[in-house]
Amino acid sequence: MTLLGNRLSPCPLLLSGAMTPPTTPPSRAFSNSFDVVIAGGGVIGSAVAYFLAAHPNFDGRICVVERDPSYQNGATGRSAGSIRQQFSTIENIRMSQFGITFLKTLGKTLEVDGERPDVQLHEGGYLFLASEAGLETLHANHAAQTAEGAPVILLDREGLAARFPWLNLEGLAAGCFGTAEEGWFDPFALLQAFRRKAVALGVTYLADEVVGIVRRNGKVTGVTLGADERLDCGWLVNASGIRARDVARMAGIDNLPVHPRKRQVFVFDCRERLSGCPLIIDPSGLYVRPEGNGYICGISPGPDEPDPDCDDLEVDHSLFEERLWPLLAARVPAFESIKPTGAWAGHYDLNSFDANAVLGPHPDLPNFLFANGFSGHGLQQSPAVGRALAEVIVDGGYSSLDLSRFGYERIAAQRPIAEKNVV
Incomplete structure (x- = not known):
């Protein structure tokens, strides 16, 4: 194998514009009383803010508290920016179906002052590869996905060879390929679009941090900020990403199983361009996809490897050189000759209980809403989550898509949801 470069240079973010400051600076000119306070202004918090402000039956006041309004270190902008239908859990499939529909019409929906956002959606598809040992699971997942109308096809070895001739089939039994409604997009553009539209609808964004929660008579009545201010509120949404467990503890909830886990993304060029390359998920756990010309x-x-809680953004270059590069070259022979061009690190808010989201109200604190533990799926699920929690606040429950299965109660009852397609 030939390595065309000898180091990976740090690359804080690959997607252009990801470090652009927000278009509307936060303001502190506000009353200290809000109907809804959202702790965290990343893509989840901003999606909740937008869908709530846009709800025809909501006319209250919303405040989003975001500790880093530049979003330079947040999970959203450092995401790999992908969306797929290929889950094993029905609710996850349906959330992504709404997500892809929303992304396709986002320009019109989130238009502000005649400007239509563009998240550069590319429907390149996902290709989940399976060995003989994983074939039964692949077939079961495919059946669940197609039952929900997902455009996903099964390919045997001959089908894989015909469609992806550059793929090494050694150790493979089959693959599952999304022919449409899966792919990748600019994550930071989605965040900016949600945020800008929310502000245009009257949402207040505050550059601060929730450091305390006030409870009275079994409800949240307010939050304390780092600037030593208090906001009174009727609802509190925990959209704090990797800090979700800390915010929950402020409310007296000690067992939210959400942990900050570092994930690293490596960028490289290849001499040979692969025709029709989707986002590939190898049985080893490796993923790879096109991005621009690289x-x-x-x-x-x-499951048996160390994955400690971590909030730093340091890149371990040996991970690429010693592990990922050999895996890449083994699956795609063209990747034997590559030129590493960058790398960055971001975070998953990992739900260590079952790697699925925790959504909705706490059973003993009904106006405290969870929007946590997305375990790498938050970006693609943000439209569905925003719509769902807006319905909980305004309508008193889910009306478009029942997501009660993801409620906090399953954690207390020790009933995990077995999602088989966690990447």
Whole structure:
């Protein structure tokens, strides 16, 4: 194998414009009383703010508290920016179906002052590869996905060879390919679009941090900010990403199983361009996809590998050189000759209980809403989550898509949801 470059230079973010400051600066000119306070202004918090402000039956006041209004270190902008239908859990499939529909019409929906956002959606598809050992799971997942109308096809070895001739089939039994409604997009553009539209609808964004929660008679009545101010509120949404567990503890909830876990993304060029390359998920856990004229790749730790809580953004270049590069070259022979061009690190808010989102009200604190533990799926699920929590606040429950299965109660009852397609 030939390595065309000898180091990976740090690359804080691959997607252009990801470090652009927000278009509307936060303001502190506000009353200290809000109907809804959202702790965290990333893509989840901003999606909740938008859908709530846009709800025809809501006329209250909303405040989003975001500690880093530049978003330079947040999970959203450092995401690999992908969306897929290929889950095993019905609710996850349906959330992504709404997500892709929203992304396709986002320009019109989130237009502000005649400017239509563009998240550069590319429907390149996902290709989940399976060994003989994983074939039964692949078939079961495919059946669940197609039952929900997802455009996903099964390919045997011959089908894989015909469609992806540059793929090494050694150790593979089959693959599952999304022919449409899966792919990748600019994550920071989605965040900016949600945020800008929310502000245009009257949402207040405050550059601060929730450091305390006030409870009275079984409800949240307010929050304390780092600037030593208090905001009274009727609802509090915990959209704090990797700090979700800390915010929950402020409310007296000690067992939210959400942890900050570092994930690294590596960028490289290849001499040979792969025709029709989708986002590939290898049985080893490796993922790789095109990005511009190059490629990005990464891997999550296996079940028996260390994955400690971590909030730093340091890149371990040896992960690419010693592990990812050999895996890449083994699956795609053209990747034997590559030129590493960058890398960055971001975070998952990992739900260590079952790697699925925790959504909705706490059973003993009904105006405290969870929007946490997305475990790498938050970006693609943000439209569905925003709509769902807006319905909980305004309508008193889910009306468009029942997501009660993701409620906090399953954690207390020790009933995990087995999602088989966690990447």
